[in-house]
Structures are given as C-alpha cells and as structure tokens.
Amino acid sequence: MEQLNKIELRGNVGNVRISDIGGNRVARFSLATNFMYKGKDNEAVLETTWHNIVAWSGKGMPDFSTIVKGAPVYVCGRLRTSRFTGNDGTEKTVYEVIANHIDVICQ
Numbered sequence: 001m002e003q004l005n006k007i008e009l010r011g012n013v014g015n016v017r018i019s020d021i022g023g024n025r026v027a028r029f030s031l032a033t034n035f036m037y038k039g040k041d042n043e044a045v046l047e048t049t050w051h052n053i054v055a056w057s058g059k060g061m062p063d064f065s066t067i068v069k070g071a072p073v074y075v076c077g078r079l080r081t082s083r084f085t086g087n088d089g090t091e092k093t094v095y096e097v098i099a100n101h102i103d104v105i106c107q
Contacts, residue, residue, distance in 0.1 A: 005078045007097055009033055009051060010105075013071045018064050025057040027064045031075060031097075052096045053077075060101035072105040 014030035031051045039045045053075055055061055067073065077099040086092045 007075075007077060007079050009053075009075045009097065011051070011073070013067055013069055013073055014050065016067055016069060018067075025064055027053075027055045027057075027067055029053050029055075029067060031073065052094065053099055054096050055099040055102055061099075062102055062104050066104045067102070074103040074105060075099050076101040 011033035
C-alpha cells in the first residue's frame with residue numbers, strides 16, 4: 001500500500017526568520033490560514049490556524065526575500081512531527097510543514 005504525506009496550504013505569512021546553515025539558506029516562517037463557518041446562532045465565525053513552515057533554498061523555492069510578513073503564499077510539502085523535552089521537564093510536540101514548493105501570490 002502506498003503511503004502519502006502531503007499538505008497544501010494557502011494563507012498569509014506571519015513572522016519570518018531566514019538563516020544560513022551549512023552553506024544553504026533556510027526560511028522558517030509562520031503561516032495563517034482561515035476557515036469560515038456559521039456558528040450555532042447563525043453568525044459567521046472565523047477560525048485562524050497558525051502553521052510552522054520550514055523551507056530550504058533550491059528548486060521550487062522563490063527568492064526568500066519575497067517571503068515577508070503579510071504576504072499571501074501557497075505552500076506544498078509534507079508534515080513532520082518532532083518531540084522533545086522542554087526546559088520545564090514536560091514533553092512537547094511540534095508540527096512543521098517541510099516545504100518543497102512555495103509560490104508567493106501577487107496581488
């Protein structure tokens with residue numbers, strides 16, 4: 001049976017950190033996606049979800065200087081889960097999207 005780990009997101013960039021690691025550039029940024037639905041009183045409810053994105057420079061990646069706060073982007077990649085023990089001794093779980101393609105959407 002074939003396994004599949006693929007995620008596609010379209011949203012707006014939050015905080016951005018770009019760094020150099022071993023001669024490669026890596027962009028780490030948050031991405032906000034919105035989902036609208038009607039609540040129990042028929043009022044519109046906007047639910048925002050924040051995603052952690054990790055992108056390495058190379059094929060399928062834009063110039064990282066175009067990934068700025070507020071920019072609308074499309075991200076395609078895979079979901080990765082990491083677990084670690086925090087400074088307070090509790091176990092933490094982090095979900096990241098490892099991007100293999102990013103489009104900065106022109107408005």
